[in-house]
Amino acid sequence: MNIIESAISKTGQRIRLLRGLRGLFVGAFVGALVCLAWVVLDVMGLWLTEWTWLLAVMGTVSVVGAVGGWSYPLRAEQIARSLDTRADLQDRATAALEVAGKTGDVAAAIQEDAALHLGKLDVSQAYPVRLGPWPGMAIGCAVVASLLFWLVNSGVLLNPQQKTAKKQMESVAGQIERIAKPLSEKSALVEPGKEEKDLAKNMVDMAKKLERGRLNEEAAMRKAEELTKQAQDLAAKRFDESQEKMMSWQDQMAKTELAKAGIDQQKLEELNLTPEQLAMMQAMQEKAGVNPGQQSNTDQRMDPSMMDAMNMSDSAKEMMKMTSQERKALSEQLKSEMEAIQEELKNPNLSAEEKKALEERMKQLQELMKDIKFSEDVYQAMKDLMETETYKELQKMMAEMAKMSDQVKSGEKLSEEDMEAMKEKLKEMQKNLEEWAKKMKDPEFRKQIEDEMKEMLEAMKRGELTFQQCQNCMGLFGMNGLMQLPGGSGGGGMSLGDGENRKQDRTEELEGKTLPLGVRGERDDKRGEESYQEIKAPTSVGTRTSVPYTQVLPKYKTSAEKAMGDRRIPKKHEGRVREYFESLGAGGSDRAPAKAPAKSGSSR
Amino acid sequence: MSDVQNSAEWFRTKLSDLREAVSEAVVGQNEVVDGVLVCLAANGHCLLEGMPGLGKTLLVRTLAEALHLGFSRIQFTPDMMPADVTGTNVLAQGPDGARTFEFRKGPVFSNLILADEINRATPKTQSAMLEAMQERQVTVGGQAHKLDEPFLVMATQNPVEQEGTYPLPEAQLDRFFFKLIVPYPTKKELEDIVRKTTGGSMGSVPQKATAADIITIRQTAKMVEVPSTVMDYALDIVLGTHPEGEGTSEVAKKYCRYGSSPRGAQTLISAGKVYALADGRFHVSKDDVRRAVKPALRHRILLNFEAEADGVSTDHVLDEVMTSVESRHRDTVNI
Numbered sequence: 001m002n003i004i005e006s007a008i009s010k011t012g013q014r015i016r017l018l019r020g021l022r023g024l025f026v027g028a029f030v031g032a033l034v035c036l037a038w039v040v041l042d043v044m045g046l047w048l049t050e051w052t053w054l055l056a057v058m059g060t061v062s063v064v065g066a067v068g069g070w071s072y073p074l075r076a077e078q079i080a081r082s083l084d085t086r087a088d089l090q091d092r093a094t095a096a097l098e099v100a101g102k103t104g105d106v107a108a109a110i111q112e113d114a115a116l117h118l119g120k121l122d123v124s125q126a127y128p129v130r131l132g133p134w135p136g137m138a139i140g141c142a143v144v145a146s147l148l149f150w151l152v153n154s155g156v157l158l159n160p161q162q163k164t165a166k167k168q169m170e171s172v173a174g175q176i177e178r179i180a181k182p183l184s185e186k187s188a189l190v191e192p193g194k195e196e197k198d199l200a201k202n203m204v205d206m207a208k209k210l211e212r213g214r215l216n217e218e219a220a221m222r223k224a225e226e227l228t229k230q231a232q233d234l235a236a237k238r239f240d241e242s243q244e245k246m247m248s249w250q251d252q253m254a255k256t257e258l259a260k261a262g263i264d265q266q267k268l269e270e271l272n273l274t275p276e277q278l279a280m281m282q283a284m285q286e287k288a289g290v291n292p293g294q295q296s297n298t299d300q301r302m303d304p305s306m307m308d309a310m311n312m313s314d315s316a317k318e319m320m321k322m323t324s325q326e327r328k329a330l331s332e333q334l335k336s337e338m339e340a341i342q343e344e345l346k347n348p349n350l351s352a353e354e355k356k357a358l359e360e361r362m363k364q365l366q367e368l369m370k371d372i373k374f375s376e377d378v379y380q381a382m383k384d385l386m387e388t389e390t391y392k393e394l395q396k397m398m399a400e401m402a403k404m405s406d407q408v409k410s411g412e413k414l415s416e417e418d419m420e421a422m423k424e425k426l427k428e429m430q431k432n433l434e435e436w437a438k439k440m441k442d443p444e445f446r447k448q449i450e451d452e453m454k455e456m457l458e459a460m461k462r463g464e465l466t467f468q469q470c471q472n473c474m475g476l477f478g479m480n481g482l483m484q485l486p487g488g489s490g491g492g493g494m495s496l497g498d499g500e501n502r503k504q505d506r507t508e509e510l511e512g513k514t515l516p517l518g519v520r521g522e523r524d525d526k527r528g529e530e531s532y533q534e535i536k537a538p539t540s541v542g543t544r545t546s547v548p549y550t551q552v553l554p555k556y557k558t559s560a561e562k563a564m565g566d567r568r569i570p571k572k573h574e575g576r577v578r579e580y581f582e583s584l585g586a587g588g589s590d591r592a593p594a595k596a597p598a599k600s601g602s603s604r
Numbered sequence: 605m606s607d608v609q610n611s612a613e614w615f616r617t618k619l620s621d622l623r624e625a626v627s628e629a630v631v632g633q634n635e636v637v638d639g640v641l642v643c644l645a646a647n648g649h650c651l652l653e654g655m656p657g658l659g660k661t662l663l664v665r666t667l668a669e670a671l672h673l674g675f676s677r678i679q680f681t682p683d684m685m686p687a688d689v690t691g692t693n694v695l696a697q698g699p700d701g702a703r704t705f706e707f708r709k710g711p712v713f714s715n716l717i718l719a720d721e722i723n724r725a726t727p728k729t730q731s732a733m734l735e736a737m738q739e740r741q742v743t744v745g746g747q748a749h750k751l752d753e754p755f756l757v758m759a760t761q762n763p764v765e766q767e768g769t770y771p772l773p774e775a776q777l778d779r780f781f782f783k784l785i786v787p788y789p790t791k792k793e794l795e796d797i798v799r800k801t802t803g804g805s806m807g808s809v810p811q812k813a814t815a816a817d818i819i820t821i822r823q824t825a826k827m828v829e830v831p832s833t834v835m836d837y838a839l840d841i842v843l844g845t846h847p848e849g850e851g852t853s854e855v856a857k858k859y860c861r862y863g864s865s866p867r868g869a870q871t872l873i874s875a876g877k878v879y880a881l882a883d884g885r886f887h888v889s890k891d892d893v894r895r896a897v898k899p900a901l902r903h904r905i906l907l908n909f910e911a912e913a914d915g916v917s918t919d920h921v922l923d924e925v926m927t928s929v930e931s932r933h934r935d936t937v938n939i
Contacts, residue, residue, distance in 0.1 A: 018939045074937070081833060082937035084889075095831040095887035105608040106827050109886045127939065 004096045004111065007118035008079050014127045015079065020070035025134035027065020031058035032141035039149045045214045048205065054149065058142060083118075086126040092117050153212055166213040169220070173210035180204050195234050202227055232352070239353040315368060319375040331372045338365050549584075557581045608886065611824045615881050618821060619645065621812040625670035629809055630663050631800065632793035639784040639899050640667060640758065645821045646874040648781020649737050649757040651722075651903060658786045659797075660760045664718040669809035671818065673715035674752065678733075680725035682768060686732030690742040691749075707744055712736045715752055715815060719759035723769045733757075734776045754818040774906055778865050782875070783903035828877035829887045837933050838876070838893045842869040844925040845905045855924035859911035864904040871900040890933070898922055 035054045041047040080093035087093075096114030099107040150156075155163055180203035183196050192200070206223050209215045215223065319327055341362045345355065386392075560581060564574050619641055626637050636652070640663060643650040652660045661677065668675035678689060691710030697703045711717070712733065719733060736742050737757050742749045759780070761772070777783070789797060813821075843851035846863030856863060875896035876888035883892070902918040911921070 015937055015939055022939060077833075078936050082935045085935045090883075090885065090889035090891055091831050091834055091887060092885070092889075094833050095829060095889075098831050099829060099887075105606045106829055106886050109606060109608050109612070110829060113885060130939075 002111075003115040003119050004093065004100070007121055007123075008076055008083070008093065008097070010123050011083050011127070012074055012076070012079050014123045015074060015082070016070050016072075018127055018129060019072055019074075020066045021129065022131055022134060023069020023072075024062050024066035025131050025138050026069070027062040028058060028138035029134050029141060030065065031061030032138050032145055034058075034061065036141055036145040036148070039145045039152075042149065042212075043152050045209060048208045048212065048214070049149075051149070054145065062138075083121075083126065087117075087121055089114070089117055089121075155213070158213070162213070165217075169210040169213060169215070172220075173207040176203050176207040176210070180207065195237075199227070199230055199234060202230070236353045236356070239357070243357060315371045319371055322375075324376075324379075327372055327376065331369065334365050334369055334372070338362060338369075341365070553581070553584055557585075608827060611820075611827075612881055612884060612886065615645075615821055615824045616884060618813050618817055619882050622667070622670055625809050625812045626663065626666050628807070629666040630659050631796040632789045633659060633663065633786060636784045636786050637663065639782050640664075642875050642878045642896075643758075643781045644671075644754070644756055644818060645825050645878045646781060646871075647754070647822050648871065648874070649759070649779065651777070651780040651783040652758055652760045652786055653763055653783060654760070654786025655788070656762060658788065660758075660786055661718055661720065664716060664758045666809050668716040670812045671716070671814070672811040673754065673815055673818075675716045675718070676711040676714035677718040677720060678711045679720045680722050680729065682724060682726055682770075684725050684729050686729050687744075689729060689733050690736060690744060693745045705745070707747065707749065709749070710742070712742060713749070713751060715754055715756065717755075717757045719757055721762055722759040723761040723771055725770065727770050727773075730770065730772060730776060733759075734779055738779050752815075754815055754822075774862070774904075777903045778867050780903060781871055782899040784899055785902075825874070825877045825881055827886065828880050830873055830876070831887055833933070834876070834888050834890055834893060835873070837890050837929065838872040839869055840929045840932065841893070841897055841922075841925055842866075842872065842901070844929050845901060845921070847908075853925045853928040855921050855928070856905075859907050859914070859916050859921050860905055861908040862906040864901050868901050868904045872896050875900055894926065897926060 035058050038047065038049050038054065038057065042049045076097060077094070080097045083089060083093045084091045092110075092114040095110050096118075099110050155166055158166060180200040183203070184192050184200035186192060206215070206220075206227060209223075210220060319330075322330070341358050344350070345358055345362075350358070560569075560577050563569050564577065569577060622641055622644075623637060626641075627634075630637060640650055640652075642648075644667070652663075654660060665675060665677075678684075687710065689710050689712050691708050691713065693705040694708050695703055696706040722730060722733065725733070732742075736751060740751045740753075740755055742751065762769075840851055842864045843849065844853040845856050845860060845868070846852050847856050847860040852863075872893050873888065876892035879892040879895055880886070880888045898919055901922055905918055905921065907916065907918060907921065910916075
């Protein structure tokens with residue numbers, strides 16, 4: 001390495017050193033600014049910090065600045081030019097560097113001349129350590145940040161009472177930190193999840209704030225409550241998860257065992273029985289010699305659609321398929337479990353989560369018990385009903401009606417459409433019977449129906465009851481359309497017209513809300529009289545409501561009045577609407593909706 | 605010591621001797637003397653501008669004596685014809701009685717020419733003079749006559765008494781290597797002048813160099829290297845005088861009508877080389893260029909009306925241009 005290269009190299013190192021130093025102080029200043037900002041955030045309680053963090057930030061940024069300054073790109077030409085300027089070398093270094101590759105006397109003379117001057121060069125004199133305002137600014141900023149942090153956190157400004165309170169808070173903070181620590185730590189069995197980590201972080205934050213006295217008592221209590229709730233929720237969640245997991249394991253094991261015994265698992269699952277109950281049931285079935293794959297007699301009697309109509313729960317349906325013996329055994333088992341739970345609930349050492357779980361289980365068992373009771377009732381009601389003479393007679397009459405409809409069909413007097421309607425009615429009758437069966441749970445109702453059916457049949461036999469009236473009565477029992485014969489094309493369903501309106505009216509189903517057909521269209525007053533019937537009773541299909549109609553009537557009335565006000569109801573029908581609501585208002589208050597008698601009338 | 609170093613040393617010695625010799629007769633005016641010597645070494649002509657009686661003629665005469673070269677002084681007047689400068693063909697009768705045209709050389713056929721008050725000559729005569737300066741030859745009657753080397757024209761012009769003068773056009777001014785302003789002497793210098801000129805007879809100037817030395821000096825100066833940074837610097841200054849285009853400066857935009865021609869850049873570098881060699885270096889430095897800026901460019905830029913209205917001189921514009929260029933060529937290490 002010749003003198004020029006050596007001088008340039010030395011100068012380069014000096015420049016890097018100075019740049020590094022300057023970078024260090026610039027970094028220190030930036031770090032101090034960041035620290036100051038952090039301290040302000042700390043004072044505001046938004047982001048707490050500690051001395052170590054502040055020092056780390058300042059140190060890191062300073063080191064980054066120093067490294068950045070040191071490693072900032074520096075070319076030999078730059079050094080030479082700088083050297084020429086600073087050492088007043090009259091561009092000797094630049095010229096020497098440029099002619100470095102050249103040969104000849106002039107180039108050699110230039111090199112020699114440059115070497116002569118560069119050899120005498122004192123680099124430290126040409127590049128003295130001048131750091132500018134950065135160290136001062138960095139130190140000033142750091143002092144301000146430190147002072148602020150110290151004043152706020154040391155408690156110098158606190159009175160003795162506040163100091164005592166702070167000490168207490170510090171001790172509480174220590175406790176919280178001890179609690180929070182295991183939450184976020186990974187152990188051999190448990191790996192903390194995100195929620196646990198968040199909770200631990202929140203707790204540590206709170207502990208820090210308490211330690212620094214950044215939380216007053218009220219805020220601390222609020223925060224503590226919030227964290228407690230968070231912890232409780234998390235604990236409950238984890239408890240549920242572990243319970244579910246445990247249940248799942250048990251269930252899996254029980255399923256394996258039941259599968260070995262050949263029991264239909266899907267059906268059993270719908271019962272929501274515990275694995276213990278399932279195991280017991282399996283044992284009972286084995287003892288009773290029942291093949292799990294074979295259905296009981298009751299199942300054969302009770303049609304699934306009827307069970308649907310009765311709004312039976314899935315578990316109740318399954319129970320309907322059991323034998324009485326099985327139901328009884330299951331009931332006993334459930335009872336014993338309920339008693340055990342009740343005993344357990346008396347235990348004062350139970351945690352809130354455990355208590356909640358037990359109560360939920362108890363609720364499930366109670367539901368199952370209800371289903372067992374319901375299935376027993378339905379079973380009994382069906383049995384009673386089928387054994388009544390009335391039912392037998394009704395069945396007989398229905399068979400005759402079916403036969404009659406067949407005869408009508410064979411006489412070719414009915415169109416295909418009418419035939420389809422008749423078939424629909426027969427199906428509807430079956431549905432109504434199912435609905436009826438549901439009502440039959442009530443012994444009083446069963447009695448009333450039986451009496452009224454008897455009366456009706458007697459009246460029919462005597463010829464005192466018309467077919468239409470008989471039909472209305474059937475509607476009362478939830479068997480609308482049971483006795484309806486196919487009529488004119490314009491007047492199906494509830495209106496057995498005299499044919500006056502058949503040309504312009506058209507029939508259509510009422511979107512599944514009710515099975516009877518409604519008549520829509522304009523009435524033709526010029527065509528003379530026409531009869532219609534209004535049946536003021538709950539619809540016989542769909543889900544039955546338990547809300548008394550007297551409660552909803554005012555709302556419907558208001559809505560009807562609004563519709564009339566908005567001209568959505570033809571003016572000529574407004575009278576009919578008003579009349580309808582007036583009649584309901586008069587007769588609805590003293591009667592239960594389910595037992596409201598049919599009211600018929602006629603108008604023009 | 606190598607040959608080039610010996611040459612440089614010799615160069616320095618010669619210039620130094622010449623400077624000393626001139627300084628014996630001319631009191632003060634160091635910059636002007638240096639400028640004239642640079643023109644001599646760089647093979648350029650020089651325009652001296654100053655009030656009458658400041659020693660312009662004395663300077664040139666002394667230099668001619670020191671170099672022991674031919675010297676001609678042409679006092680330009682409006683009635684002077686080109687032939688009065690260049691020479692003309694005259695009818696001459698030989699010994700045998702035969703008459704032939706014979707070229708009779710004008711005063712331009714000399715080594716050192718003092719073109720006094722050149723702006724008083726008509727453009728036609730000025731043109732003839734400037735053609736001789738540029739081409740270093742004179743064409744009369746279809747025949748070219750080479751001028752002797754070294755050939756150096758030092759023209760003077762009086763900044764006052766502008767009536768009846770023909771200011772040199774820019775194209776002709778551009779042919780002068782340097783334009784040197786001859787200042788008034790200081791009190792001390794004036795005292796010396798008065799003592800010297802009123803005391804006794806002026807002593808003769810010893811010969812310090814020959815024509816051949818001047819040619820060698822010129823060749824030696826051409827060896828000097830120009831670092832790229834220095835070249836950049838010189839070009840930036842020249843471009844900085846342009847009112848528009850790449851590298852223009854704010855002051856030039858405001859006050860310059862025309863900037864320097866490429867001859868300006870050539871002059872800066874050539875003069876820089878002489879300065880460098882005189883300083884014992886084989887490379888031109890920025891300082892050398894800086895020294896050459898004003899004499900090399902002050903007659904090459906044309907100021908606009910605004911500059912005249914603001915009383916801005918070309919020297920001021922050049923100072924501003926240099927400041928602007930310096931800022932771009934400062935130390936980029938930045939520590």
